[in-house]
Amino acid sequence: MTVTVKVAEAKAHLSELLARVEAGEEVIIARGNDPIAVLSRIRKESSIETAIAEIRAMRALAKPVTQEEIRAWRDEGRA
Template sequence: MKRVVNVAEAKAKLSELLEAALRGEEVVIAKRGKPVATLSPIEPAKTRKLGLIDMEIPDSFFEPLPEEELEAWEGR
């Protein structure tokens, strides 16, 4: 279902509109009757558990080190 709201209503009901978007409802914000933006949910960030701490760790953390840096760690 598509819901079109004007800017003034969007300002007044932003929390409600965000909840609607999270439920999968299409929310369009219009200015003077013309659509200008759409609210939609974003993908949640991937998290990995590191020991007992639940935190965001970028995938790049698990990539191999560049050869130059690896040599420095190994004392070469």
């Protein structure tokens, strides 16, 4: 997934953007409507520690889910 942000927003939310990049997203930084830079993850060797770090970064960005939502997903399409 790719997200585009303005320079001022990138400055104000750099830590959050870096967490998103660590989770696998690509961030385009734009001045006005003109893209000027891309933030993307530097891939390391595959390892269990890297996989765990990526999962934790993705979970940090996820919104909480209620039990009702989980049940609705489970029951979706059932008669």
